[in-house]
């Protein structure tokens with residue numbers, strides 16, 4: 001088999017190791033699932049082209065092994081009968097389309113063209129075919145690889161199948177070493193400076209490959225395999241994430257201490273705790289309520305708090321939802337190097353970017369943990385690429401992390417949170433990082449009047465004071481009722497409290513702290 005031979009004859013030891021590992025994953029998948037139950041997701045891109053040839057080699061070696069144990073002879077005219085799926089879209093490059101069709105015909109692939117979006121297309125496919133596993137050319141640097149392993153079940157909400165990623169750990173260099181060593185065809189766009197290909201709307205040639213040619217008006221580009229720093233593979237991709245939602249305040253101010261005292265103009269925040277231990281009931285969350293109080297003290301309203309399990313997709317879904325419905329999201333828990341520390345990966349996934357090593361952050365971690373740090377692959381130094389701002393403060397051993405309107409707090413207890421918060425506020429005062437507004441003030445009254453007696457006057461009071469939050473709660477079903485007034489104007493709060501008292505007999509209410 002020519003692919004297997006080309007790699008065996010090569011003296012690139014790293015490539016051989018990567019190849020052997022990928023073949024091992026493919027053979028394990030083929031041992032687990034009959035060939036009719038697997039599919040190959042092929043889109044003419046370089047990664048899926050690598051995977052195509054690995055699958056051809058892996059299937060050949062798998063059959064060879066079977067023939068040897070049965071004592072049969074191998075068919076010399078060998079083709080890999082794997083079902084191949086291509087999600088064709090009108091925004092694909094014509095070069096990608098034609099390369100996909102030609103390659104399928106060259107290698108005798110059964111090509112299923114799907115013209116629906118990925119999820120709907122997979123649902124339709126799985127309803128009509130007995131497919132249980134799908135091979136993908138996803139690599140660790142891809143935004144969609146966040147949280148994936150070589151065998152990863154499809155995400156919650158997707159039809160059920162196993163995603164098999166044989167080249168997950170391959171680098172950009174490995175991909176090109178393979179394609180060039182095996183001398184296989186790849187899409188012509190890669191010879192024109194494209195290094196990673198999405199749609200015609202979000203992909204341009206990689207500027208790092210541009211040949212400065214002032215005499216000609218047309219820019220020229222070197223081929224993709226000459227890109228020396230694979231981390232910049234996606235530099236030709238136009239960023240997809242959108243600016244903060246319309247109708248909301250900008251999460252970042254133009255200047256510090258801007259004041260906004262209108263109820264309707266209050267900035268809203270949300271708070272996400274990541275922790276299975278909280279959901280199991282083993283640990284009581286103390287940081288969430290504290291963050292709410294702190295936000296209140298700078299005039300922000302907290303509209304939602306959530307406790308999420310330590311799972312990348314759950315974190316990503318929640319961050320994605322809250323970052324577009326509130327002005328600022330605070331997330332804590334799940335930050336660090338442990339298997340359960342998935343918060344940064346979740347944030348990256350929510351923004352559709354990958355986690356990438358951050359040298360500056362690594363330097364801080366290295367300083368903090370000294371000799372225990374294991375070189376440049378320190379996993380704690382991986383941050384969401386292109387959207388991360390490190391917030392330095394001399395009192396903090398490690399900077400705080402901000403990804404657009406999401407602030408990631410590493411505090412694990414109240415004392416640490418107090419410190420991080422104070423630093424955040426100091427930074428805000430000097431740099432205008434957040435908007436500090438008039439703080440909320442509150443007043444609480446307690447009464448032994450019944451709910452029936454208080455309900456109607458309270459409803460009226462809410463209509464009279466729409467700029468205040470008027471809430472009621474009790475600490476026990478039969479205990480006194482507590483009425484709280486929250487707002488930014490002390491005088492308004494006093495007059496609301498007075499107005500309520502006037503509706504009842506003197507002494508019906510008393511103030512509590």
Ligand SMILES: Cc1cc2nc3c(=O)[nH]c(=O)nc-3n(C[C@H](O)[C@H](O)[C@H](O)COP(=O)(O)O)c2cc1C
Pocket residue numbers: 041087118122134136144153154155158163198
């Ligand atoms: C065969 C196949 C399976 C996929 N399975 C999942 C999945 O389980 N979960 C998920 O969030 N996305 C899944 N996706 C979508 C990809 O993660 C990603 O959104 C897609 O490749 C588009 O990438 P792009 O936005 O860079 O073009 C799948 C895509 C394909 C082609």
Ligand SMILES: Nc1ncnc2c1ncn2[C@@H]1O[C@H](COP(=O)(O)OP(=O)(O)OP(=O)(O)O)[C@@H](O)[C@H]1O
Pocket residue numbers: 041042043044045046047048049085086087088135136137138139142195196197198
């Ligand atoms: N339209 C599609 N049809 C079928 N499979 C797809 C499609 N888009 C993506 N995939 C699958 O997802 C994998 C990852 O896509 P990705 O764009 O990162 O890689 P690629 O297209 O192979 O190479 P490149 O990074 O150069 O674009 C592909 O290798 C392929 O398995």
Ligand SMILES: [Mg+2]
Pocket residue numbers: 043045196197198
């Ligand atoms: Mg691609």
